[in-house]
Amino acid sequence: MALNVSGEWQIEQTNGFIVDVRVGQIRPNGEFTVNAKYILQGTTQTGSGFGSVTDIQFQCTIDWLNGSRGVYIGELNPQTGRLNGSTFDASSPNTFAGWQSLRSF
DSSP: OOOOOOEEEEEEETTSOEEEEEEOOOOTTSEEEEEEEEEETTEEEEEEEEEEEOSSEEEEEEEETTSOEEEEEEEEOTTTOEEEEEEEETTEEEEEEEEEEEEEO
16 A cells, blocks of 8 residues: 655755645555645745655656756655655756655655
8 A cells, every 4th residue: 555645745855955745646556746846045946746655665756847857766764754765856867865754654
């Protein structure tokens, strides 16, 4: 059974960004849609995308309106109940950061 990551929550990245995400209903196959936003130098950046989740693994891709494509890969930490992993821009995969959810699941 897929982990229920639907709803509104935040991703805290190790590079200082906080991303607000709104994950849609989880389909039986674990797939979902996602809308997201973050603030960069006083300007709100928005994006949307898709992802998938299992009972412990999480992955999503967000197409940001500024042209970048953020890829988030992670898994559930059973001790904290939070998701954590790494993120990178698909056009520059060697530039990455760590991340964790600020909500437990």
